[in-house]
Amino acid sequence: MATVPPIVYSFRRCPYAMRARLALAAAGQTVELREVILRDKPTAMIAASPKATVPVLVLPDGTVIDESLDIMRWALDRNDPEGWWPDDVGLRAEIDALIAANDGAFKNALDRYKYPDRFESETIDGREQRDVAGAYLVSLDRRLGDGGWLVGGRPSLADYAIVPFVRQFAHVDRSWFDAQSWPNLIARLDRFLVSERFATIMVRHKQWKNGDPVTLFPGPAAERAL
Ligand SMILES: N[C@@H](CCC(=O)N[C@@H](CS)C(=O)NCC(=O)O)C(=O)O
Known part of the structure; x- marks a missing residue:
């Protein structure tokens, strides 16, 4: 049975959202990406996190993580193949x-x-x-x-x-x-x-609307070409 991915409300150029996407990509954590326009935030995002800043991560069990650093730590706790969080x-x-x-x-x-x-x-x-x-x-x-x-x-x-x-x-x-x-x-x-990682996180997406088909992040490799 297919598993439902976590949802991330994100804004491409926001540095906080960028850092969250960087960690998700490094962890190889697939999420559903919902691109937000800050002056037109989706109701579902505000319902999940009334402070209404991006990024917001919503887990399948309903848990909400709405601070970018916490999202980075959540991703790295699950998988940290590049050793971003040292033991020392x-x-x-x-x-x-x-x-x-x-x-x-x-x-x-x-x-x-x-x-x-x-x-x-x-x-x-x-x-x-x-x-x-x-x-x-x-x-x-x-x-x-x-x-x-x-x-x-x-x-x-x-x-x-x-x-x-x-x-x-x-x-x-x-x-x-x-x-x-x-x-x-x-x-x-x-x-x-010029890194592949940057290209991965900066793929353009149109504004997410309720009912849109799911956009997975990180997307397929071909999509990441600059
Ligand atoms: N401390 C938050 C800050 C996030 C933040 O301020 N994001 C900005 C965009 S870069 C935002 O959503 N601002 C709300 C707005 O402009 O309405 C975090 O680390 O996630």
């Missing part, structure tokens, strides 16, 4: 600290650098925010100098939880980003952008 407690602590800094101060500055108009109650100096975010990126660059990965000299949860946000930052002004002295970070981002 010290490495785990480093990974957690890097992600916390990304999701906290870095994302805060990134939003203000990228969308200064959205923060009407604050006086935003875009350059100042860019520099706050830049200090974190310099620290990432130093870490990447040691073999191209953030923690322990090999791919980990940290790399894939963070790189979608580095991409978002870089795309605000790619020529400025490329002119900075963070060569390891630029190289890391470029390797990610």
